[in-house]
Amino acid sequence: MSLNAQQWLQQIRQLPLPEKVRIMNVCGGHERSITQAGLRSALPDNIELIPGPGCPVCVCPEEDVYEAIQIALNEEVILVAFGDMLRVPVNVRKSEVRSLEQAKARGADIRPVASPTDVVRIARDNPDKDVVFFAAGFETTTAPVAAMLAEGVPDNLLLLLSGRLTWPAVAMLLASDEPGFDCLVAPGHVATVMGAKEWHFVVEQHQLPAAVAGFNNESLLAAFYSSLRQLLEDKPFLDNCYPELVTEEGNAQAKKHLYEVMQVTDANWRGIGTIPASGFGLTRKYTAHDARLKYPGYQDEARKRAGEMPPGCDCARVVLGKIYPTECKLYGAACTPRNPIGPCMVSDEGACRIWWSNVRKPAA
Structure with a gap:
């Protein structure tokens, strides 16, 4: 019989925990659920929940956003992107355009979209123009983009790809001298696509407790409880606390499309630097849809600098x-x-x- 949130909290409170335990939740969706539900204040004070590298908008390289802005401003194209990307700022003088939103205000044809289906429709409705899809995201976003290309798209649809894999960033942290956490809660949406097995390295290579979680309170608290029990008993394993959607192997069809259309590459993460084998690029079969090949003059190598956050901004450390x-x-x-x-x-x-958004304003 499954437990409700209150019962999971009671189970956690009964554990003989050490003075401090740090649990990293990788997924931005997890962080939103945790904060909206007030789980930090509900858990014992010695449990520290640390938000990790689970925001694709946050790590999208500054040079990719800049490239999208310049293509939109200087070419007769329709540029489309998921809504959040329109407001991401780049580091330029105040007199220059610093976001896709500002480029749109300057007259560029830039449109927010909610799904690849929207992108295909816009391309079909505008056959006389190139439609450049600035596609930033992790595996859960990149897999549908790959499926879109695999299923066939109009010739005028081009991809400005900025896809990333989640697990290499966690692997980088664990390989560092100070990982900063004792247990890991792995992302449910990513594991739904890629399979829980991607996260076995946390246990096998680093002997850290780990659990895959969903997005309701019960699944998250079950994952916290499992990882804490593993830590106390010194028996780490990967626990799937989201069995409704997550399997060991993941979504076979989504992965088939992903690896038919994409190849894994080294990739830059904004403010962090290059992480080996952490990005996606188009395979040779799909290079006709590569916006970087069609519009090659807008890549600025000088912008590829680790630490590329605005002055005073600590986003990378967050x-x-x-x-x-x-x-x-x-x-x-x-x-x-x-x-x-x-x-x-x-x-x-x-x-x-x-x-x-959840009333964690700065201290007075």
Whole structure:
């Protein structure tokens, strides 16, 4: 018989926990659920929940956003992107266009979309123009984009791809001298597509407790309880606390499309730097739909710098779980959802935006 949230909390409170236990939740959706439900305040004080690198908007390289802006401003194209990407700022002088939203205000044809289906429809409705799809996201977003291409798209649909894999960022943290967490809660949506098996390395290579969680309170608390029990008993294993949707192997059809259309590449993460084998690029079969080949003059190598966040912005350390959003000097002062300085305040999967939206204002 499954437990409700209150019963899981009671189980957790009865554990003989050490003075401090740090659990990293990778997914931005997890962080949103945790914060909206007030789970941090409901759990014992010695349990620290750390938001991790689970916001694709936050880690999208600055040079990719800049490239999208320049293509939209300088070419006769329709540029489409998922809504959050329109407000992500780049580092330019105040007199220059610093977001796709500002480029749209300057006359560029830029349209927010909710799904690849929207993109295909726009391309079919505008056969006389190239439609450039600025596709940023993790596996859960990139897999439908791959399926879109595999199923066939109009010749005028081009992809400006900025896809990332989730697990290599966690692997990078675990390989560092100070990972900053004792247990891991792995992302349910990513595991639904890619399979739980992607996360076995956490246990097998690093001997850390791990659990895959869904997005309701019961699944999250079950994952917290499991990882804490593993830690106390010194018996780490990967526990699937989201069996309704997550299997060991994942979605076979989605993965088939993903690896037919995409190839894994080294990739830059904004403010973090290059992480090996953490990005997606188009395979040779689909290069006719590569916007970077059709419009090659807008890639700026000089913008590919680790630490590429605005001055004073601590988004990178927030993404890596090194600090909480409220510890950034700009949080709530210069940086708010109305006027985001860094990408973590833009997306509803960014920890800064989530905390701000749930009454975690800066201390007076």
